[in-house]
Amino acid sequence: MKKRYIRIRDISQIDTSKISIYDLNNRYVDALGNIFGLKYNRASRKVEIIKIERVHSSEMHQFQRKMMINREHQHSMGTEETQHDSMSDEADYPDGEFFDADIFIEDVMTGVDTHRERIRGILMNITDSGIVNRDHKQISTEYDDIIRNLDIEGTQQLDKMESYYRELTNYPRSITYYQSKIEKDGKNILERLADNSEKTMKFIYYYEISSSVRRIYTSLKKHVVNLENFVASNKSDDGPAMNKHQKQSYSDAKISIKNTIADIDKILKDNEQLYEFCLNPDNY
Numbered sequence: 001m002k003k004r005y006i007r008i009r010d011i012s013q014i015d016t017s018k019i020s021i022y023d024l025n026n027r028y029v030d031a032l033g034n035i036f037g038l039k040y041n042r043a044s045r046k047v048e049i050i051k052i053e054r055v056h057s058s059e060m061h062q063f064q065r066k067m068m069i070n071r072e073h074q075h076s077m078g079t080e081e082t083q084h085d086s087m088s089d090e091a092d093y094p095d096g097e098f099f100d101a102d103i104f105i106e107d108v109m110t111g112v113d114t115h116r117e118r119i120r121g122i123l124m125n126i127t128d129s130g131i132v133n134r135d136h137k138q139i140s141t142e143y144d145d146i147i148r149n150l151d152i153e154g155t156q157q158l159d160k161m162e163s164y165y166r167e168l169t170n171y172p173r174s175i176t177y178y179q180s181k182i183e184k185d186g187k188n189i190l191e192r193l194a195d196n197s198e199k200t201m202k203f204i205y206y207y208e209i210s211s212s213v214r215r216i217y218t219s220l221k222k223h224v225v226n227l228e229n230f231v232a233s234n235k236s237d238d239g240p241a242m243n244k245h246q247k248q249s250y251s252d253a254k255i256s257i258k259n260t261i262a263d264i265d266k267i268l269k270d271n272e273q274l275y276e277f278c279l280n281p282d283n284y
Helices: 057-076 101-129 135-171 174-179 184-194 197-233 244-278
Strands: 003-007 028-031 035-042 046-054 092-093
Touching: 035 101, 046 101, 101 135, 101 197, 101 244, 135 197, 174 197, 184 197, 197 244
Parallel strands: 003 028
Antiparallel strands: 003 092, 028 035, 035 046
16 A cells, blocks of 8 residues: 655644545655544544654655655646645655655554564364365365464564564664674774764664564564465365355455465565665764
8 A cells, every 4th residue: 555645734734534544654744844644433433643753854845756756746637636725745655665764664563563463363263164075184284383483473572563663763782782693794884883872773773673674574484374375285175065144154264375475575575675775874
């Protein structure tokens, strides 16, 4: 889904009572460069406004330039919208065209719960489909191994990534602690930022999050793909006929697995941009 970046004067212009599910991916940038997103609170059943990050001045100029180019392009093509309300300065960017490191990280952390719940749902659907024959020792053992790996190298690692994110944002350790974790590719940046502890910690934040995302989601994808192969190979046309509920559960599991792999591929692709961003000294 494309992100929609909307320039506003202040957050009072965001009317949450008029927000639909299709608006939850919007990002709002106010006059001071603050970025806001939307989050659905399940408990209160209301949409909430959350502050994501403040844009640096150089990034804000780049953002405004992109909006200007977008409007000029629309005008030249004769497609400029005639509607001008309180949020008229809008720009729709395809995924990846406008990359913001902080928004990407926030999106990844927000999506962790979704992936955990989706994995649970997939396993439940596989159980309900009846394709795992517990009387068949080889099939049963293979499936149990996949479940165990998904838990240890998937769900538990997502939990650790969330905890590490909270550590880096709320109560980071000393710079020397993180310096020992930085690989060779980041040593040069550390040396260039050595005289500024704030910039050094900012680099460490981006670098460590990027490393965690790459490691954890690469591993998670491997095990989800193993699960996909297992599901595909264990629906035998020669076996007992599935009832309607089992067929639906099997179909739901396959669709969810496919969507999860697509999500992971997108995360890993965008994470490459985060990695390039954190290794660029001009971003600090």
